[in-house]
Amino acid sequence: MRSDKRKLVIGEDKSGDSVAKPRVQVINRQQLLLRTVDVEQLVPEDHEVRAIWEFVGRMDLGGFYKAIRAIEGVAGREVTDPRLLASLWIYSYAQGISSGREISRLCDYTPAYQWLTGMKPVNYHTLTDFRIKHKEALDELFTEALGLMSAEGLITLERVMHDGTKVKACAGSDSYRREEPVRQHLEAAERQVRELGDPETAEEISPKVAAARQRAVRERQQRLESALEELEKIRQTKSGAAAKAGARVSESDPESRIMKQGNGGYAPSYNVQISTDEAAGIIVGVGVTQAAVDYGELVSSVQRIEENFGEKPQQMVTDGGYTSRANIIELEQQNVDFIGSIGDGAAQIAAQMNRRGVDPAYYPGVFSYEPVTDTYICPCNKELRYDSTEEEPGRTNYKYRANATDCGNCSVKDKCCPHNAVKGRTIVRGVDDPVVIAFKEKMQTEEAKLIYKRRGAVAEFTNAWLKEKIGLRQFCVRGLIKAGMETLWACLTCNIKQWIRLRWKVKYAST
Numbered sequence: 001m002r003s004d005k006r007k008l009v010i011g012e013d014k015s016g017d018s019v020a021k022p023r024v025q026v027i028n029r030q031q032l033l034l035r036t037v038d039v040e041q042l043v044p045e046d047h048e049v050r051a052i053w054e055f056v057g058r059m060d061l062g063g064f065y066k067a068i069r070a071i072e073g074v075a076g077r078e079v080t081d082p083r084l085l086a087s088l089w090i091y092s093y094a095q096g097i098s099s100g101r102e103i104s105r106l107c108d109y110t111p112a113y114q115w116l117t118g119m120k121p122v123n124y125h126t127l128t129d130f131r132i133k134h135k136e137a138l139d140e141l142f143t144e145a146l147g148l149m150s151a152e153g154l155i156t157l158e159r160v161m162h163d164g165t166k167v168k169a170c171a172g173s174d175s176y177r178r179e180e181p182v183r184q185h186l187e188a189a190e191r192q193v194r195e196l197g198d199p200e201t202a203e204e205i206s207p208k209v210a211a212a213r214q215r216a217v218r219e220r221q222q223r224l225e226s227a228l229e230e231l232e233k234i235r236q237t238k239s240g241a242a243a244k245a246g247a248r249v250s251e252s253d254p255e256s257r258i259m260k261q262g263n264g265g266y267a268p269s270y271n272v273q274i275s276t277d278e279a280a281g282i283i284v285g286v287g288v289t290q291a292a293v294d295y296g297e298l299v300s301s302v303q304r305i306e307e308n309f310g311e312k313p314q315q316m317v318t319d320g321g322y323t324s325r326a327n328i329i330e331l332e333q334q335n336v337d338f339i340g341s342i343g344d345g346a347a348q349i350a351a352q353m354n355r356r357g358v359d360p361a362y363y364p365g366v367f368s369y370e371p372v373t374d375t376y377i378c379p380c381n382k383e384l385r386y387d388s389t390e391e392e393p394g395r396t397n398y399k400y401r402a403n404a405t406d407c408g409n410c411s412v413k414d415k416c417c418p419h420n421a422v423k424g425r426t427i428v429r430g431v432d433d434p435v436v437i438a439f440k441e442k443m444q445t446e447e448a449k450l451i452y453k454r455r456g457a458v459a460e461f462t463n464a465w466l467k468e469k470i471g472l473r474q475f476c477v478r479g480l481i482k483a484g485m486e487t488l489w490a491c492l493t494c495n496i497k498q499w500i501r502l503r504w505k506v507k508y509a510s511t
């Protein structure tokens with residue numbers, strides 16, 4: 001025994017005693033194994049992936065199925081089940097994964113994905129095509145999911161909180177060009193298409209590679225043609241020859257627009273509009289637009305909710321970005337109670353005066369109105385008389401003008417109206433529509449203030465969840481329609497997550 005132990009001695013410790021070598025399991029990476037896998041047991045009973053599969057199974061996926069050409073009784077390969085593809089995308093967005101390649105990879109070894117697929121591989125082309133090729137069917141799926149949630153009491157439409165968020169486009173900031181470089185790149189792309197010729201007759205590379213190259217160049221050519229069309233649209237939104245000439249468009253995603261981001265910077269983006277029902281935080285309306293500002297998006301958001309449910313929300317709550325007089329009047333006409341912050345317009349007036357080079361000591365507030373004579377008196381005691389009336393939604397503007405000679409001879413003209421070469425200074429007296437006055441009074445009540453305070457916790461939370469948890473910080477696809485579809489997948493995922501939390505888990509726990 002003593003002699004055997006000596007053989008294993010590999011050294012001595014500090015006290016001089018011999019030390020034996022520990023026995024550990026050897027890792028054999030050269031072996032081939034056949035294992036038995038119980039696919040059903042890959043994920044526990046209460047795993048989220050089971051809930052998603054169940055939810056999607058309750059939906060009518062007819063819109064997706066009718067696009068399938070392979071039918072039973074006829075020769076040909078079966079295609080991947082739309083229920084599986086929809087479940088894969090929803091489960092992946094729930095994990096913050098939005099790449100088709102990544103999902104395809106995960107299907108090979110991740111238990112939840114293996115459970116979904118029955119341990120079969122799923123091609124990433126099939127996944128990425130499915131995400132963007134069935135707009136109508138996806139719209140129907142989203143609406144049907146809302147119907148189910150409504151039937152289960154998760155949506156009431158009593159109060160809907162609405163907000164917008166800018167999501168970066170699938171394009172870099174350096175992809176923006178003026179007209180001339182776009183035309184040059186288009187000419188180069190057209191030349192390249194001509195030079196590539198017929199892929200079948202390519203000699204140095206295989207026809208498959210040649211066809212792929214030609215497809216890539218053609219796609220670039222189409223993008224550049226689309227860029228020139230979008231550039232024209234951008235120009236139409238600009239005023240002034242210099243601004244029109246300086247207009248730029250993205251060559252990578254021509255339909256995106258440069259928008260201000262939350263961090264103050266600018267990036268090619270889309271404006272994502274989300275309406276969230278307060279009852280359970282379910283997203284009841286989704287829109288993606290090219291508009292950099294939110295004012296014009298409120299009425300269409302109410303419309304979208306009505307299309308989804310057949311009825312309008314009872315109350316819409318928004319931030320100041322939507323609270324224009326036009327929106328106040330429009331929602332009043334639609335019988336939708338509107339809650340939103342509204343300022344006194346001081347900031348806009350200050351910005352306008354600043355643009356006109358007016359010194360703060362001569363802003364409109366220092367001109368006094370005389371109701372008896374219907375005139376204004378300026379700081380130099382000169383009279384500004386009624387000039388004209390201008391109507392705008394929710395407000396009537398009465399314009400008053402000083403005598404041109406008074407201003408021309410005034411010692412403070414360079415501070416009061418430096419750009420008025422021949423005319424006198426003007427002041428506008430705005431009179432709000434009674435509906436706008438009533439809205440302002442309502443917003444002073446404690447009840448309205450309390451409702452408005454809750455807006456952030458619902459609307460801003462949804463937007464933050466979409467970006468932080470679902471990963472919708474930047475689109476993976478290009479173009480307005482595809483960006484809209486990616487947003488819809490993300491919002492559908494958000495809603496199903498809420499359903500799992502509030503209904504499926506509760507039901508599962510009680511069974």
Ligand code: SF4
Pocket residue numbers: 378379380381382402406407408410411412413416417424425
């Ligand atoms: S510039 Fe005209 S409006 Fe202004 S202070 Fe002088 S007189 Fe009055």
